[in-house]
Amino acid sequence: MSVTIALAGNPNSGKTxxxxxxxxxxxxxxxxxxxxxxxxxxxxxGYSGVTLQDLPGVYxxxxxxxxxxxxxxYLLRERPDAIINLVDATNLERNLYLTSQLIELGIPVVxxxxxxxxxxxxxxxxxxxxxxxxxxxxxxxxxxxRNQGIEDLLKQAVQSAQGARTAPPNTLSGPALQAVMxxxxxxxxxxxxxxxxxxxxxxxxxxxxxxxxxxLDEAQRAALEQLIHGFEEQLxxxxxxxxxxxxxxxxxxxxxxxxxxxxxxxxxxLSDRIDxxxxxxxxxxxxxxxxxxxxxxxxxTTVGTLLTDFTNDTLFSEWxxxxxxxxxxxxxxxxxxxxxxxxxxISGVGAVLxxxxxxxxxxxxxxxxxxVGYLARVAFIMDRVFRRxxxxxxxxxxxxIGSGCSVPGIMASRTIEQERxxxxxxxxxxxxxxxxxxxxxxxxxxxxxxxSGWVAALAxxxxxxxxxxxxxxxxxxxxxxxxxxxxxxxLPAYHLPRPANVLRAAWExxxxxIKRAGSVILLSSVALWFLQAFGLEDGRLVMVEDxxxxxxxxxxxxxxxxxxxxxxxxxxxxxxxxxGLIAKENVVNTYGVLYGFxxxxxxxxxxxxxxxxxxxxxxxxxxxxxxxxxxPCFAAVGAIKREMNSARWTGFALTYxxxxxxxxxxxxxxxxxxxxAGTFTPWTVLALVLAAGLLYLMFRPGRRLNGIAAPx
Amino acid sequence: MMKSxxxxxxxxxxxxxxxxxxxxxxxxxxxxxxxxGEQVYVRKVAPLGDPVEITVRGYELSLRKADAAMVEIAGS
Numbered sequence: 001m002s003v004t005i006a007l008a009g010n011p012n013s014g015k016t017x018x019x020x021x022x023x024x025x026x027x028x029x030x031x032x033x034x035x036x037x038x039x040x041x042x043x044x045x046g047y048s049g050v051t052l053q054d055l056p057g058v059y060x061x062x063x064x065x066x067x068x069x070x071x072x073x074y075l076l077r078e079r080p081d082a083i084i085n086l087v088d089a090t091n092l093e094r095n096l097y098l099t100s101q102l103i104e105l106g107i108p109v110v111x112x113x114x115x116x117x118x119x120x121x122x123x124x125x126x127x128x129x130x131x132x133x134x135x136x137x138x139x140x141x142x143x144x145x146r147n148q149g150i151e152d153l154l155k156q157a158v159q160s161a162q163g164a165r166t167a168p169p170n171t172l173s174g175p176a177l178q179a180v181m182x183x184x185x186x187x188x189x190x191x192x193x194x195x196x197x198x199x200x201x202x203x204x205x206x207x208x209x210x211x212x213x214x215x216l217d218e219a220q221r222a223a224l225e226q227l228i229h230g231f232e233e234q235l236x237x238x239x240x241x242x243x244x245x246x247x248x249x250x251x252x253x254x255x256x257x258x259x260x261x262x263x264x265x266x267x268x269x270l271s272d273r274i275d276x277x278x279x280x281x282x283x284x285x286x287x288x289x290x291x292x293x294x295x296x297x298x299x300x301t302t303v304g305t306l307l308t309d310f311t312n313d314t315l316f317s318e319w320x321x322x323x324x325x326x327x328x329x330x331x332x333x334x335x336x337x338x339x340x341x342x343x344x345x346i347s348g349v350g351a352v353l354x355x356x357x358x359x360x361x362x363x364x365x366x367x368x369x370x371x372v373g374y375l376a377r378v379a380f381i382m383d384r385v386f387r388r389x390x391x392x393x394x395x396x397x398x399x400x401i402g403s404g405c406s407v408p409g410i411m412a413s414r415t416i417e418q419e420r421x422x423x424x425x426x427x428x429x430x431x432x433x434x435x436x437x438x439x440x441x442x443x444x445x446x447x448x449x450x451x452s453g454w455v456a457a458l459a460x461x462x463x464x465x466x467x468x469x470x471x472x473x474x475x476x477x478x479x480x481x482x483x484x485x486x487x488x489x490x491l492p493a494y495h496l497p498r499p500a501n502v503l504r505a506a507w508e509x510x511x512x513x514i515k516r517a518g519s520v521i522l523l524s525s526v527a528l529w530f531l532q533a534f535g536l537e538d539g540r541l542v543m544v545e546d547x548x549x550x551x552x553x554x555x556x557x558x559x560x561x562x563x564x565x566x567x568x569x570x571x572x573x574x575x576x577x578x579x580g581l582i583a584k585e586n587v588v589n590t591y592g593v594l595y596g597f598x599x600x601x602x603x604x605x606x607x608x609x610x611x612x613x614x615x616x617x618x619x620x621x622x623x624x625x626x627x628x629x630x631x632p633c634f635a636a637v638g639a640i641k642r643e644m645n646s647a648r649w650t651g652f653a654l655t656y657x658x659x660x661x662x663x664x665x666x667x668x669x670x671x672x673x674x675x676x677a678g679t680f681t682p683w684t685v686l687a688l689v690l691a692a693g694l695l696y697l698m699f700r701p702g703r704r705l706n707g708i709a710a711p712x
Numbered sequence: 713m714m715k716s717x718x719x720x721x722x723x724x725x726x727x728x729x730x731x732x733x734x735x736x737x738x739x740x741x742x743x744x745x746x747x748x749g750e751q752v753y754v755r756k757v758a759p760l761g762d763p764v765e766i767t768v769r770g771y772e773l774s775l776r777k778a779d780a781a782m783v784e785i786a787g788s
Binding site for chain 1: 739743744748758763776
């Protein structure tokens with residue numbers, strides 16, 4: 001048999017746990033096309049030919065957020081054989097809202113009442129039989145966390161998938177029901193009986209984005225509009241709201257019959273008591289600071305760096321690269337091949353894999369925080385600060401991690417639910433100086449600024465400013481304004497993390513990074529190795545000893561004039577910037593090599609005097625800013641590509657970063673020249689125009705959306 | 713003057729009179745359970761003053777004050 005069962009339900013209803021239990025290791029995780037949302041598919045354990053399709057957690061099938069559109073389109077177009085609707089029994093009415101829409105789709109539904117153990121503990125009683133009768137479909141009690149009732153659920157789902165389709169029951173109460181039934185009559189002959197109720201409701205709501213909406217003629221459309229309008233007048237509300245209210249009215253009636261509450265008044269569970277500490281006015285921020293510190297300390301400073309250094313320095317350099325090089329040279333292999341293999345490929349692969357240990361540690365820790373439920377509290381606490389800049393409260397974590405390394409930082413943006421906020425965070429995370437950029441800062445601090453501690457501080461400030469400014473600017477553009485859903489969230493109950501979930505998620509994320517981002521990094525590393533190892537001599541392509549004569553240097557010379565208005569037009573600087581694309585630490589090394597030193601200290605001590613000759617205080621600032629803000633290293637670019645899951649968006653991110661870096665450097669340098677030396681050139685004019693442009697983009701009024709002015 | 717949900721003090725109950733605004737924003741609030749006649753309880757406010765957490769239909773929901781301002785209530 002070949003049966004597909006979709007898994008649908010609210011966020012936080014335990015879907016991930018259930019999916020993992022139903023499929024075990026037989027999962028495949030990817031992305032829904034063009035969006036950053038995960039797509040999970042798997043084979044059901046114990047059955048052959050039963051595919052489980054996990055759908056994004058949604059509160060409703062209204063077509064406003066990407067998750068909802070994906071879910072609805074999937075259900076309407078792919079028509080799975082059955083739907084398992086996971087319902088959080090501790091939150092019944094709101095969960096039933098989605099249920100009421102699912103059962104209208106003409107696909108057999110099996111409702112899985114999850115967390116029944118918690119319901120029983122609270123003393124409430126839910127009559128599953130009554131629910132089942134009202135919903136017209138089987139209702140199974142389960143506890144996903146405790147692995148109870150899962151086999152029966154699956155058995156029932158497979159049975160329903162192969163069984164007959166029945167007409168959906170009524171899910172509306174009140175006057176709206178009459179309206180919908182009138183429309184149904186209009187659809188006789190146009191739509192099959194199983195779909196008539198659904199289509200009638202969609203027509204009443206004036207929902208145009210439904211696949212398979214029946215085509216009506218002029219007369220019918222006019223009659224329809226008149227009908228809808230009449231009801232809107234009568235009930236003093238718009239048709240969508242009328243339906244929503246009608247659904248909840250029906251749910252209220254159902255709830256009155258099937259649910260008996262133990263006691264009224266506010267409940268104070270263990271989660272509430274924990275929250276009283278964790279989110280209270282005084283303790284919330286210090287506790288938050290502590291958790292973030294621990295997260296950072298463990299994943300970046302200690303364990304993470306330890307593992308990364310081991311992988312890069314010991315594993316790859318000592319154990320693999322050096323012996324391999326020695327072996328190849330000993331075997332008289334051509335230098336080209338040695339170079340390609342050791343400096344190109346191994347180095348590239350090492351760059352990719354070097355990140356993985358740190359990332360895995362981080363993902364495990366983040367996964368624990370997410371499973372436990374703390375990340376939702378983070379959003380709750382930090383939201384006010386971040387949303388002014390178009391970011392989510394959860395954007396704090398990627399930024400924090402990004403101060404260690406952008407790669408895991410960018411990937412941590414997955415915990416952000418809203419796609420718009422997620423994309424914005426991905427774009428701006430690399431503005432925060434990462435640990436690889438610190439040597440650049442230290443080098444200039446020593447060479448130009450007399451080792452002042454201010455340089456580093458200002459660099460971080462500049463990074464944060466870039467994040468804020470970008471948020472403000474981008475939020476006012478059409479692309480980022482499009483998300484109309486208001487930001488609502490639940491604080492789900494705390495529970496102990498399930499190691500299986502955490503480990504599996506961490507592993508999957510790490511692996512997908514290797515696969516997707518890895519290819520970008522590998523190819524670009526090899527390419528860059530080639531460009532700096534080869535040059536043209538007498539018109540022939542040969543390997544060069546002195547990379548001043550390499551192709552890369554030639555490109556550097558070609559491109560260098562572009563950087564002249566920024567204050568660093570020498571070709572060495574262009575080359576250094578390019579090698580920074582592989583890894584930002586390379587900038588220091590490259591300068592070393594270009595100035596004639598085979599090896600330099602981490603902060604380039606030996607070349608300070610040379611740098612001081614080539615840079616002024618102002619041009620150094622411009623250089624630092626440019627390297628801080630522009631496109632990050634290839635590994636981070638790979639991470640961006642992976643998380644954006646869209647070539648267009650990745651391109652936008654990189655273009656925006658480069659443009660911002662260029663503009664900022666230009667403005668700083670030219671206006672600095674104007675103020676210090678009174679120099680006025682066409683470039684100064686350009687700088688003034690750019691500065692004015694930036695200010696305009698920041699302070700222009702936001703557009704009005706849905707009758708409410710967008711904040712900031 | 714309309715009394716709205718963002719003005720309700722912590723620890724108070726409020727009854728929803730109607731939702732203002734249009735389109736997706738209003739729809740989402742209603743879909744989360746904030747419908748006419750429903751009673752809500754204001755549980756707490758975030759440490760930085762926003763968002764606010766309310767109990768509605770038996771569960772805890774956090775929303776920004778700017779959105780809560782769209783919910784007209786009759787207090788108690």
